[in-house]
Amino acid sequence: MRSDLLPLSRYAVDRDGESRSHPDLLERLWADPATRVVIVHRGLVAVTDDGAALDLLGPADLAPLAAATDGVPPVPGAPLGPLGTAYLGRDTSAAYVLLVLSESEGDPRDFAGLPGDPGDAVVAGRTWASLREVGALLGDRDAGLAATAVALAAWHARHPRCPRCGEPTQPVEAGWARRCEADGSMHHPRTDPAVIVAVTDDDDRLLLAHAAHWPARRFSLVAGYVEPGESLEAAARREVAEECGLDVDRVVYQASQPWPFPASLMLGFRARVAGGDLRPDGVEITEAMQVSRADLAAKVTSGQVLLPMRASIARALIEEWFGERRPGD
Ligand SMILES: [Zn+2]
CATH class of the missing domain: 3.90.79.20 (Nucleoside Triphosphate Pyrophosphohydrolase)
Structure with missing residues (x-):
């Protein structure tokens, strides 16, 4: 990407x-x-x-x-x-x-x-x-x-x-x-690094999560701020584990995009599930699912899932995994 x-x-x-x-x-x-x-x-x-x-x-x-x-x-x-x-x-x-x-x-x-x-x-x-x-x-x-x-x-x-x-x-x-x-x-102007992670499992299903403060049915990738003293890869592993209960490895950088609301730089990664059980933390993340491409297409078509807005790197990472630019809109 x-x-x-x-x-x-x-x-x-x-x-x-x-x-x-x-x-x-x-x-x-x-x-x-x-x-x-x-x-x-x-x-x-x-x-x-x-x-x-x-x-x-x-x-x-x-x-x-x-x-x-x-x-x-x-x-x-x-x-x-x-x-x-x-x-x-x-x-x-x-x-x-x-x-x-x-x-x-x-x-x-x-x-x-x-x-x-x-x-x-x-x-x-x-x-x-x-x-x-x-x-x-x-x-x-x-x-x-x-x-x-x-x-x-x-x-x-x-x-x-x-x-x-x-x-x-x-x-x-x-x-x-x-x-x-x-x-x-x-x-000088500050930029705060945040990681966002497209997590897939051995069946190539994608992890999607719903954050508590989002509109109903909005799903996206797991994301969070990098903490002081932490590498980007460690932040990606920690956020997925904290928010969804899954351990991931093979954390590989994809691309970055400024997200000035107000000062984030989103750093996109892919990662693979290595263990754990899917378990939303119930605080930041209230719902999570692992979807196949067919699942996602059906959920988007039926309105069960609203994808992130097109300006976001989340949308780009999801579409890259999906293999098409528009799995519904
Ligand atoms: Zn001063």
Whole structure:
């Protein structure tokens, strides 16, 4: 399985990390009418009506916000207010900048963070979508831009203060780091590794599990976060044993995909049942089953099983085992 073909792993833009340290980079980009702006609002991205492309704006389109905030963008080192910005990279046609209109999740239409609600001019009339919904619909360039934009926005929102001393931090490096003014320490975006495992037995039946907090009938693969001091393979074995009671071996890496909800990197594995009895833990996992391909096709057709969304690596791993792209939808 190729990571670079997974919906949210695609990336067609040069991240151009070396430009991030130019102190006036964002000001120059905001002054350039050719700059394209990716907007994130409460965790959602602005997309075209069909969800197949990002709704990219130019700096001039954001004039209502500029008028209300004494100028978009807020620059690194300045108070962010309700807005945040970062440099996402460039390709042969444009440079791409992130603008975070609002950091918390919720309905984008109730934006009212600025006097006179100028954000409404930008928010209203746009289509806002979750990356989970449109990640598989977007093209390569936009999928990569959106995944990075959502991840960066979430990191800034969750890390406003210094983990050493508790003082507020300010964004630097064109939005790719935060610096504590009190002790000078630098802090970089976090990514939390999580393993997800396609477990099969000697009859090539696939292990599917239903998590307690999922909608009814949703089944997916066993997954969980890697603990400090643990290898990826050990995490995969532990999660399957803890959640479903099965011992596995032959843990083999397949592919990875960012899952920025808010900061996961999903690392996909296959593994083989070596012992134990199928026994959901009853807490995280309330139901589990081992299915043949025919079983799964029948359960999906009958509506007994809802598969993970197409943007997920879970879906890709299940379909790789199944041997077809669409065992129902
Ligand atoms: Zn500090």
